[in-house]
Amino acid sequence: MTSPDLNLLISLDVLLAEGSVARAAQRLRLSPSAMSRTLARLRATTGDPLLVRAGRALVATPRALELRERLSQVVQEAEALLRPELAPDISQLVGSFSLRSSEGFVENFGAALIARVASEAPGVRLCFVQKTRKENDALRDGSVDLETGVVGVNMGPELRVQALFRDRYVGVVRSGHVLCEGEITAPRYAQGKHICVSRRGLASGPVDQALGAIGLQRDIATIVGGFSSALALARSSDLIASLPERHSGTLRAGMHSFxxxxxxxxxxVSLIWHPRLQADPAHRWLRALVMDVCKNSD
Known part of the structure; x- marks a missing residue:
């Protein structure tokens, strides 16, 4: 069975409202002959004349009158479905959003984000999910709404990305460490004992590549999986931690950085999300909020 042309609903609604082929044609910006052909198609589709001539006017058949009672509402609902969604009243929004991030993001930006959400949308709860691996599967399957991180080569091309801020590596040692005094040269830095931060347990990273480029190598005493562990060790020993500056800001309190x-x-560091949420008004609000908090926490 061939599906009916749903565009005919709009034409029938106008024809029944106007009671005239000529006026319906003018309203729909069609020629009278095109409107007459549309009426013929409607008659063939419904199996009813719908509009019949009575003198110089057209009058609706009983079937047309029956349809008119429901047709206007159906057309209005269809138009509403296709109309761009109105921006919601964020203050009345209720629900939860999940944000997946690397260690350090929550510690440095979480409090400000929670405060802004509580101020603008008290019915919304933020759920922070720790990023333990680089894959973006959680965005694709919908288990998280947003993600922050450095865009890698393995990120799917369909994901949307917006830069949040730029970060740089700094060295961190305990107060009173020998590196708290004097000029820190590359050889002097490399001579110390170091903590390597790697979620995958690797003993090499960007710092080691930069040292290797100038013929130096650092002595890695231990490998840890996160910033907090690295700083805890550096705080209570002579080990050197090398970490992104902004991601470790609050965690480095009371320590010497260089x-x-x-x-x-x-x-x-970028904000990443799945394109299915690109146009969602509530998600747009949350993205703008995260970007504004990061921008104003320099």
Whole structure:
């Protein structure tokens, strides 16, 4: 069975409202002959004349009168479905959003985000999910709404990305460490004992590549999986931690930090989401909120 042309509903609604082929044609911006052909198609589809001539006017048949009672509502509902969604009243929004991020993001930006959400949408709850691996499967399957991180080569091309801020590596040692005094050169930095931060347990990273480029190598005493562990060890020993500056800001309180004496590219930390949420008004609000908080926490 051939599906009916749903565009005919709009034409029938106008024909029944106007009671005239000529006026219906003018309203729909069609020629009278095109409107007459549309009426013929409607008659064939419904199996009813719908509009019949009575003198110089057209009058609706009983079937047309029956349809008219329901047709206007159906057309209005269809038009509403296709109309762009109105921006919601964020203050009345109720629900939860999940944000997946690397260690350090919550510690540095979480409090400000929670405060802004509580101020603008008290019915919304933020759920922070720790990023333990680089894959973006959670965005694709919908288990998280947003993600932050450095865009990698393995990220799917369909995902949407917006830069949040730039970050750089700094060295961090305990107060009173020998590196708290004097000029920190690349050889002096490399001579110390180091903590390597790697979720995958790797003993090499961007810092080691930069050292290798100038013929140096650092002595890695231990490998840990996160910033907090690295800083806890550095705080209570002579080990050196090398971490992204902004991601470790609050975690480094009371410690001595210094720019690395190496040529290292800055990191671009981005906001990442799935395109199915691109036009969602509530999701747009949340993205703008995260970007504004990060921008104003420099």
């Amino acid at each position: 720019p690395l004496p190496l040529s290292l590219p800055e990191l671009t």
